[in-house]
Amino acid sequence: xxxxxxxxxxxxxxxxxxxxxxxxxxxxxxxxxxxxxxxxxxxxxxxxxxxxxxxxxxxxxxxxxxxxxxxxxxxxxxxxxxxxxxxxxxxxxxxxxxxxxxxxxxxxxxxxxxxxxxxxxxxxxxxxxxxxxxxxxxxxxxxxxxxxxxxxxxxxxxxxxxxxxxxxxxxxxxxxxxxxxxxxxxxxxxxxxxxxxxxxxxxxxxxxxxxxxxxxxxxxxxxxxxxxxxxxxxxxxxxxxxxxxxxxxxxxxxxxxxxxxxxxxxxxxxxxxxxxxxxxxxxxxxxxxxxxxxxxxxxxxxxxxxxxxxxxxxxxxxxxxxxxxxxxxxxxxxxxxxxxxxxxxxxxxxxxxxxxxxxxxx
Amino acid sequence: xxxxxxxxxxxxxxxxxxxxxxxxxxxxxxxxxxxxxxxxxxxxxxxxxxxxxxxxxxxxxxxxxxxxxxxxxxxxxxxxxxxxxxxxxxxxxxxxxxxxxxxxxxxxxxxxxxxxxxxxxxxxxxxxxxxxxxxxxxxxxxxxxxxxxxxxxxxxxxxxxxxxxxxxxxxxxxxxxxxxxxxxxxxxxxxxxxxxxxxxxxxxxxxxxxxxxxxxxxxxxxxxxxxxxxxxxxxxxxxxxxxxxxxxxxxxxxxxxx
Numbered sequence: 001x002x003x004x005x006x007x008x009x010x011x012x013x014x015x016x017x018x019x020x021x022x023x024x025x026x027x028x029x030x031x032x033x034x035x036x037x038x039x040x041x042x043x044x045x046x047x048x049x050x051x052x053x054x055x056x057x058x059x060x061x062x063x064x065x066x067x068x069x070x071x072x073x074x075x076x077x078x079x080x081x082x083x084x085x086x087x088x089x090x091x092x093x094x095x096x097x098x099x100x101x102x103x104x105x106x107x108x109x110x111x112x113x114x115x116x117x118x119x120x121x122x123x124x125x126x127x128x129x130x131x132x133x134x135x136x137x138x139x140x141x142x143x144x145x146x147x148x149x150x151x152x153x154x155x156x157x158x159x160x161x162x163x164x165x166x167x168x169x170x171x172x173x174x175x176x177x178x179x180x181x182x183x184x185x186x187x188x189x190x191x192x193x194x195x196x197x198x199x200x201x202x203x204x205x206x207x208x209x210x211x212x213x214x215x216x217x218x219x220x221x222x223x224x225x226x227x228x229x230x231x232x233x234x235x236x237x238x239x240x241x242x243x244x245x246x247x248x249x250x251x252x253x254x255x256x257x258x259x260x261x262x263x264x265x266x267x268x269x270x271x272x273x274x275x276x277x278x279x280x281x282x283x284x285x286x287x288x289x290x291x292x293x294x295x296x297x298x299x300x301x302x303x304x305x306x307x308x309x310x311x312x313x314x315x316x317x318x319x320x321x322x323x324x325x326x327x328x329x330x331x332x333x334x335x336x337x338x339x340x341x342x343x344x345x346x347x348x349x350x351x352x353x354x355x356x357x358x359x360x361x362x
Numbered sequence: 363x364x365x366x367x368x369x370x371x372x373x374x375x376x377x378x379x380x381x382x383x384x385x386x387x388x389x390x391x392x393x394x395x396x397x398x399x400x401x402x403x404x405x406x407x408x409x410x411x412x413x414x415x416x417x418x419x420x421x422x423x424x425x426x427x428x429x430x431x432x433x434x435x436x437x438x439x440x441x442x443x444x445x446x447x448x449x450x451x452x453x454x455x456x457x458x459x460x461x462x463x464x465x466x467x468x469x470x471x472x473x474x475x476x477x478x479x480x481x482x483x484x485x486x487x488x489x490x491x492x493x494x495x496x497x498x499x500x501x502x503x504x505x506x507x508x509x510x511x512x513x514x515x516x517x518x519x520x521x522x523x524x525x526x527x528x529x530x531x532x533x534x535x536x537x538x539x540x541x542x543x544x545x546x547x548x549x550x551x552x553x554x555x556x557x558x559x560x561x562x563x564x565x566x567x568x569x570x571x572x573x574x575x576x577x578x579x580x581x582x583x584x585x586x587x588x589x590x591x592x593x594x595x596x597x598x599x600x601x602x603x604x605x606x607x608x609x610x611x612x613x614x615x616x617x618x619x620x
Contacts, residue, residue, distance in 0.1 A: 005476030
């Protein structure tokens with residue numbers, strides 16, 4: 001091997017970067033790092049995984065500081081004698097590669113997986129927070145909405161807490177639809193005056209038995225200690241309209257921990273029957289990119305730092321086993337298979353579809 | 363990169379230009395093609411600005427960084443590019459031209475060794491030949507895209523300087539990047555191993571003799587509203603029809619189906 005074809009050495013910085021930037025799949029860049037040490041150094045030093053990640057998901061540009069500056073994901077520990085700069089670059093490479101592959105390629109509109117609690121609920125379970133996950137106003141013949149308890153003071157806020165579909169999620173927009181009571185005279189709309197959102201993580205793992213869980217859905221006030229909010233949005237005014245109102249966050253936000261709180265500020269609508277102010281919400285939706293399984297994170301401690309992990313489920317490898325006669329469940333088997341295949345097909349000429357002419361016989 | 367000592371008189375409007383390669387070969391190239399090499403274009407324009415006028419002689423533009431074998435290919439590729447002043451073709455002509463170009467491009471890349479590909483990229487960059495650079499860059503990237511590490515090492519002639527345990531650890535850490543490649547190969551193989559049948563639709567055929575027989579259960583005779591129209595107004599095959607069904611069982615479960 002004389003490195004005659006090593007384009008990184010021969011063609012210089014700019015062209016080599018242009019060539020590698022033509023690759024759309026982060027797996028290609030990761031495999032390029034495995035080719036040799038010099039290739040790995042080239043990819044890492046020139047932040048190619050970051051460039052690809054930002055190309056795929058431009059909104060992540062507002063999130064890079066969380067990775068690089070705040071050191072929250074795969075936090076770098078500098079070993080004695082190691083170069084901190086290099087360790088950071090290696091870490092960035094890993095995080096951006098995982099993000100490029102693990103974040104959902106299409107923006108998801110339903111990033112909430114389940115409700116955690118409501119600060120108050122009228123007529124549980126008919127008007128439970130669970131209903132806010134249903135986009136329809138009515139299910140069968142029953143209206144689907146959450147209602148707070150009535151208050152005479154219109155300034156009493158309400159808080160809805162939800163769990164997101166993944167522990168790591170890039171959130172771009174949150175949508176809320178107030179509820180219009182179509183069965184009441186005058187069709188009142190029980191919106192709030194304004195809404196504010198918080199994203200963060202739970203200080204302690206949220207493992208609750210069913211009994212406690214139900215209580216929280218009905219009526220729960222969190223203490224300041226329970227959650228750590230890494231992001232608080234500005235206050236958005238809510239229109240008193242029966243519409244799915246879209247509240248676009250000023251910048252995409254990375255939620256590590258997967259907890260969302262919707263703060264409904266200020267009541268506007270009195271119920272004629274009892275003269276009390278209520279807030280009712282028909283639907284809540286979170287728009288963003290979650291880290292989709294088999295990718296996930298492990299929260300390291302209550303500081304909000306986490307590491308990325310990958311839990312392979314191997315559905316692909318099963319088809320390999322079917323095609324080959326033996327079992328191909330270990331990675332090294334797959335490698336020998338690949339090498340054998342390449343030998344069969346021959347190698348050297350540059351033609352693109354080398355599989356074109358010679359159907360391999362196995 | 364102009365070499366004024368070697369500069370004979372430029373001409374103002376010759377249709378061909380002469381390029382001299384590093385191994386002293388001369389290439390006569392049409393201006394339209396040569397102008398795609400922006401370095402040449404720049405050189406030519408610089409020369410035009412000078413005062414010397416000449417008739418019947420052409421400038422020889424030196425390309426000391428480009429070998430003749432490489433220039434041959436680049437010129438050949440440049441010629442095949444769609445000309446900017448060409449008349450717009452109709453859709454069919456465009457499709458044929460596209461197919462031809464694709465075939466030509468595949469042929470060009472087919473027997474190209476990696477070292478030659480690098481020479482082409484290097485030269486295209488020197489000549490500032492944007493379309494050529496784009497094309498050959500992509501051709502090179504195609505040898506990394508979706509290819510296994512072994513393939514890349516072999517193709518580019520890269521020595522693996524990782525310790526086995528280092529490499530193993532890396533592959534485990536990024537298992538998701540290495541799984542796909544084997545599956546992609548399986549996918550390609552499956553295409554060959556799958557048996558497929560294609561139906562060729564011949565279209566409308568006129569003048570078939572004898573004419574096909576209308577089935578006994580088809581209506582014939584006069585249209586009840588307008589006796590000038592004879593039935594059948596429209597007709598399609600109705601017996602011995604081949605339709606799709608799953609392998610396990612036919613549509614009715616009988617040995618034969620309607």
